[in-house]
Amino acid sequence: MLKITNLQARVEEKEILKGINLEVKPGEVHAIMGPNGSGKSTLANVLAGREDYEVTGGSVEYLGQDLLDLAAEERAREGIFLAFQYPVEIPGVTTTNFMKTALNQIREHKGQEPLDAVGFLKRMKEKMALVEIDQSLLSRSLNEGFSGGEKKRNEIFQMAMLEPKLALLDETDSGLDIDALRIVANGVNALKNKDNATIVVTHYQRLLDYIVPDFVHVLYKGRIVKSGTKDLALELEERGYDWIIKDLEGAEA
Amino acid sequence: MxxxxxxxxxxxxxxxxxxxxxxxxxxxxxxxxxxxxxxxxxxxxxxxxxxxxxxxxxxxxxxxxxxxxxxxxxxxxxxxxxxxxxxxxxxxxxxxxxxxxxxxxxxxxxxxxxxxxxxxxxxxxxxxxxxxxxxxxxxxxxxxxxxxxxxxxxxxxxxxxxxxxxxxxxxxxxxxxxxxxxxxxxxxxxxxxxxxxxxxxxxxxxxxxxxxxxxxxxxxxxxxxxxxxxxxxxxxxxxxxxxxxxxxxxxxxxxxxxxxxxxxxxxxxxxDGQGCESNMYGLYLAKGKTHIDNHTLVDHIQPNCNSNELYKGIIADQAKGVFNGKIFVRQAAQKTNAFQSNGNILLSDNATIHTKPQLEIWADDVKCSHGCTTGQLDEEAIFYLRARGIDKDKAKSMILLANAGEVIEHIGLGWLKMEIADKVMERLQVD
Incomplete structure (x- = not known):
């Protein structure tokens, strides 16, 4: 589904990704972990098409297409979804209206008719239940005055509405209490099937108790320096990142 | 002489x-x-x-x-x-x-x-x-x-x-x-x-x-x-x-x-009386070389009155906007609540806004606030919308329309609200 080869990217003059290699198949959950500043969020944002980052080398193949060739909105229409670390507040645009516009633009792209009001409401109701989000929240301006937990739940609600093929969760767990975390994770798990994939970017192992990854990768200084199963995450929780860094530097020396 | x-x-x-x-x-x-x-x-x-x-x-x-x-x-x-x-x-x-x-x-x-x-x-x-x-x-x-x-x-x-x-x-x-x-x-x-x-x-x-x-x-x-x-x-x-x-x-x-x-x-x-309410709303969309200036003054003379002011501007091309909002609260006008806000979006490097809140308060038991913001279209917000599949132009116009909507929503006459919304949408090229 996704094949990243030697991906390099920078913001302004600073090199952040220095050669990422990663392959994700349908049905898989990958966790990207690593210390602060290692490039985790950058990777998620580059894949989603944020223009602040300049890709300087490498390639990304997504469902047989050159992903880097597509604009952010085209990537979304092709099934990529970024759950934002910091969801943006947009006064005057309700979540409902936002989702209606987004869904219909995606449907138009696929040559489908716009969803009628009844169909849209039905879908809304169904997905609202999934993330235990209230109707009143969705009638308010997008994310404006939402708590941290409400913002993250709204992200997963949007994900549920758009049913992406590849979801990128950028530090979705940061700042959440356990209850909110459980709701968010349940939502993600409920959306999982054999045809879609998830990349979870996180700083904390805790999230992986709820969203169980098939693979865990450690990102350090812009490269994936270690990959393993979910046991690697537990080991990281236990021992921190230092031992990996030490191993790495030992190997280089 | x-x-x-x-x-x-x-x-x-x-x-x-x-x-x-x-x-x-x-x-x-x-x-x-x-x-x-x-x-x-x-x-x-x-x-x-x-x-x-x-x-x-x-x-x-x-x-x-x-x-x-x-x-x-x-x-x-x-x-x-x-x-x-x-x-x-x-x-x-x-x-x-x-x-x-x-x-x-x-x-x-x-x-x-x-x-x-x-x-x-x-x-x-x-x-x-x-x-x-x-x-x-x-x-x-x-x-x-x-x-x-x-x-x-x-x-x-x-x-x-x-x-x-x-x-x-x-x-x-x-x-x-x-x-x-x-x-x-x-x-x-x-x-x-x-x-x-x-x-x-x-x-x-x-x-x-x-x-x-x-x-x-x-x-x-x-x-x-x-x-x-x-x-x-x-x-x-x-x-x-x-x-x-x-x-x-x-x-x-x-x-x-x-x-x-x-x-x-x-x-x-x-x-000049107690228990009054004064609302001032404004929306200006300037393009080309248009110059739009709104000067407002609300003079609170008596106690226990409220005033609300919200002016919004979207300025394109080489157009200019001016906003000056004066609020006077005289010494006798205790328990006045006076709020003022002016927000502007500049759509080009040559667009200009001069905005100045001017509060003069002689009474000591009042609630007054003012704020003005001027900025370009929020790139972060545009990316957020695009990341959900909405194209760039539509994303821009949605944000602009939402901005204007904060004023439009207060219109009391239904037919006029629709007429103004249509004019704004036409101007902002929203379909």
């Missing part, structure tokens, strides 16, 4: 010439207003380049030497097609027409009964001169010199005018290309009415309008004023809206400005 430099001498000479050209052919009971207006202009002149209230809006320059202000005003030929269109569009409403500032009773249509709405020509109201604002602004003074046409619209006590009162001000070059108009709105105790003013130009000719609206809002009355401005790119407009509120009254003003060469709106609200 004053050594003060007088600006706009040519305009003052023309005004003097105009008064003598009237030759008695003028509303007699407004004679004192003319005389006093002229005296004010001779004493103070028109605003020069450094005049504090007009330093960003060079109105004196915009009109000097461009109009034959000595000639008595006539309405000229009527744009009959336009008038017919308007009547058709608003069938069932009260419609008043002012062509180049001259009231046309014959074309106007009044559907409300005399019991709920009384309309007289200024000439027929001998008390009109008492209702005319003082000469505290040079253009107000100029208006007082020239005004020879206008109406007094009165809503009797305890009456609600069921149909809105629409005033159409049409600028047209039909041999005459300028106008001065003054209308007076008398809302008696516990009355209620909606006034909608449409200001626009027919064709693209150079025109000038100097217009005054005086609102007397008596105890417990509730008045809404909507002003929609779509002048041509060669039209210069200056308007003074003077509002006087008595106790327990509610006054709401909405100003929507879409076009014009130079547009200056002065809104002055004097709140």
């Amino acid at each position: 004053s050594t003060k430099k007088i600006f706009g001498q040519e305009l003052i000479d023309q005004a003097e010439q105009y008064v003598s050209n009237l030759n008695g052919n003028a509303i007699a009971h407004l004679k004192d207003n003319r005389t006093q207006g002229l005296a004010y202009l001779k004493e103070n002149g028109f605003p020069g380049p450094k005049a504090e209230e007009y330093k960003f809006t060079r109105l004196t320059k915009a009109i000097s030497g461009k109009f034959d202000f000595a000639t008595p005003i006539a309405q000229g030929d009527l744009p009959m097609d336009k008038i017919a269109d308007i009547k058709k569009r608003h069938a069932g409403a009260n419609i008043l027409f002012f062509i180049n500032g001259v009231y046309n009773a014959e074309q106007s249509e009044i559907v409300s009964t005399a019991e709920e709405l009384r309309i007289d020509s200024l000439a027929d109201r001998a008390d009109a001169h008492e209702l005319i604002a003082e000469n505290s602004d040079p253009f107000q003074a100029q208006n007082n010199v020239y005004v020879n046409s206008g109406v007094v619209i009165e809503v009797p006590k305890n009456k609600k005018v069921a149909q809105p009162v629409l005033c159409y001000y049409i600028s047209v070059d039909n041999g005459v290309n300028y106008g001065f108009v003054k209308n007076i709105y008398l809302a008696n105790e516990s009355s209620q009415a909606d006034f909608v003013h449409f200001h626009f130009s027919e064709g693209n000719a150079k025109t000038f309008v100097n217009e005054t609206k005086n609102y007397l809002v008596k105890a417990n009355a509730n008045i809404k004023l909507y002003k929609v401005q779509e002048e041509s790119e060669n039209a210069v407009y200056v308007g003074n809206t003077n509002v006087y509120q008595e106790k327990d009254s509610v006054f709401s003003s909405f100003v929507f400005t879409f076009d014009g060469e130079v547009v200056r709106n002065n809104l002055n609200i004097r709140v």
Whole structure:
């Protein structure tokens, strides 16, 4: 589904990704972990098409297409979804209206008719239940005055509405209490099937108790320096990142 | 002997010439207003380049030497097609027409009964001169010199005018290309009415309008004023809206400005009674070389009153916006709540906004706040929308429309709300 080869990217003059290699198949959950500043969020944002980052080398193949060739909105229409670390507040645009516009633009792209009001409401109701989000929240301006937990739940609600093929969760767990975390994770798990994939970017192992990854990768200084199963995450929780860094530097020396 | 430099001498000479050209052919009971207006202009002149209230809006320059202000005003030929269109569009409403500032009773249509709405020509109201604002602004003074046409619209006590009162001000070059108009709105105790003013130009000719609206809002009355401005790119407009509120009254003003060469709106609200509410909303969308200036003043004189102000601007190309919001809270006006906000989005590197909140507070037990923001379109917000599959242009227009929507949502008349939303969407190219 996704094949990243030697991906390099920078913001302004600073090199952040220095050669990422990663392959994700349908049905898989990958966790990207690593210390602060290692490039985790950058990777998620580059894949989603944020223009602040300049890709300087490498390639990304997504469902047989050159992903880097597509604009952010085209990537979304092709099934990529970024759950934002910091969801943006947009006064005057309700979540409902936002989702209606987004869904219909995606449907138009696929040559489908716009969803009628009844169909849209039905879908809304169904997905609202999934993330235990209230109707009143969705009638308010997008994310404006939402708590941290409400913002993250709204992200997963949007994900549920758009049913992406590849979801990128950028530090979705940061700042959440356990209850909110459980709701968010349940939502993600409920959306999982054999045809879609998830990349979870996180700083904390805790999230992986709820969203169980098939693979865990450690990102350090812009490269994936270690990959393993979910046991690697537990080991990281236990021992921190230092031992990996030490191993790495030992190997280089 | 004053050594003060007088600006706009040519305009003052023309005004003097105009008064003598009237030759008695003028509303007699407004004679004192003319005389006093002229005296004010001779004493103070028109605003020069450094005049504090007009330093960003060079109105004196915009009109000097461009109009034959000595000639008595006539309405000229009527744009009959336009008038017919308007009547058709608003069938069932009260419609008043002012062509180049001259009231046309014959074309106007009044559907409300005399019991709920009384309309007289200024000439027929001998008390009109008492209702005319003082000469505290040079253009107000100029208006007082020239005004020879206008109406007094009165809503009797305890009456609600069921149909809105629409005033159409049409600028047209039909041999005459300028106008001065003054209308007076008398809302008696516990009355209620909606006034909608449409200001626009027919064709693209150079025109000038100097217009005054005086609102007397008596105890417990509730008045809404909507002003929609779509002048041509060669039209210069200056308007003074003077509002006087008595106790327990509610006054709401909405100003929507879409076009014009130079547009200056002065809104002055004097709140002289307890328990009043004053709302001031504004939305200006400027493009090309349009210059839009809104100066507002709310003067809290008595305690226990609220005022709310929200002005928003979207400025493109080389257009300019000016916002100045004065809030005065006098010493006696304890327990005043006064809020003000002005937000601007600049769509190009050459677009400009000058924004200035000006709070002067003498009372000590009040809640007042103000805030102004100016920025470009929020790139982060655009990316957020794009990341959900919405294309870039649509994302931009959604954000702009949402911004404008914060003002539009307060419009009380459903049909007008839709009309304004349509105009804004058309301008912002949202489908």
